[in-house]
Amino acid sequence: MDPLSTATIFLLFCLACLVFFVTRHKSSGTEKLPPGPFPLPIIGNLLQLYTLFPSFMELIPGPHHRLPKNFCRLQQFALDEINEHKSTFDPSAPQDVIDFFFIKMKEEGQNDNTEFSFDNLITTVVDLFAAGTETTSTTLRYGLLILMKYPQVQEKMQEEIDRVVGRTRSPCMADRGQMPYTDAIVHEIQRFIALIPMSLPHAVVKDTKFREYIIPKGTTIYPTLSSVLHDSTEFPNPNGFDPHHFLNKDGTFRKSNHFMPFSAGKRLCAGEGMARMELFLFWTTILQNFTLKPLMDPKTLDITPQFSSLGNVPKPYLLCALPR
C-alpha cells in the first residue's frame, strides 16, 4: 500500500472516531451542553490532527506544506527586525514595542521565570505582525469591493469628505466625529463581512454555568461573533449591506452594542484602536482622491465571501480607480 493511502485511511479512521465520540457524547446526556453548530468540535479537532500527527499530514499533498516554510520566513523577518533594533537601541528614547521589550528584558536580569525572554520577543513580534496585517488588509480589500457595488454610497461618502476635509489636506482622525455617514459605512462594512466569524478559540478556566447549561472546565469554546453581528433583533437587514444599521433617522451616527468584530471582554483584539484608525484613514483618503468603478455592472458584483471558515475572504476582483 502506498504511503498516501495509509495516510488517507488513518485520517478517515480518526474522523470516524471523532464523529463516534461526538455523537456518543451528545446522546449520553449526562451533562447538558449549550447548543451550537454541530461540526465545530470536529473542525477544531481536525486542526489538532495536524499538531498531533505532523508526519501523517506530511504524506498528504496540499497547500498546508507551505505553512512551516512560511512560518520560518516570518520568524526570520522578526529576527532581522530585532537585530536591526539592537544596533539603534537607545534606552532613553525607546521607539516601539521591540525597544520597550529590550528595556523589560534588562530590568528582569537573571530572573529565570521571566516572560521577557528572547524567544517571547520573537513570538510577540510574529504575533503582532500576523494579527495586524492580514486582518486589516482583507477588511480594506473587502470594503473596496462593497463600495464599488454601491456607487450611491461612495457618492455620499465623497460628499461628506469634500465638505469636512476638502481636497487640499489629508483626512485625519479628528474629522471622524463630523462624518457620521462615513463612520456608519466603516461600521457596516465590518459588521457585514464579520471577518473572523468564530473569533479565536478560548478555554473555560473553571466549570461555568451559562443559562441552563454547565460548561465543564477546559472546554474549548468559539464565541460566534457573526451571530451577534448578524442578529436580526438589532440589525433589521442582517445579511444585507445596509448603512441604516448605524444611522439614526436624523442622520447622526447610531452606536450599537452588537458591534463586536474585534470580539469582547478582557482578551478582545489588542489592535482594535489601530485597526479602526487605519480603516477610516485608508478608505477616506482613497475616496478623497479616486472614484472606484468595476469593469462590470455593479449590480452583478458578488460580495459573498470566497471562503467562510475561520475567516471571511472576498472573491478576487478587478477595480478601476479613476482620479477625481
Ligand code: HEM
Ligand atoms: C480589521 C482588523 C482586525 C480585526 C477584525 C481583528 C479581530 C480580532 C479578533 C476577533 C481577535 C480575537 C479576540 C478574542 O480572542 O476574543 C483578535 C485578537 C488579536 N488581535 Fe486583532 N483584529 C484586527 C486587527 C488587529 C491589528 C491591527 C493588530 C495589531 C497591530 C491586532 C492584534 C491582535 C492581537 C495581539 C490579538 C490577540 C489578543 C489576545 O489574545 O489578548 N489585531 N483580533
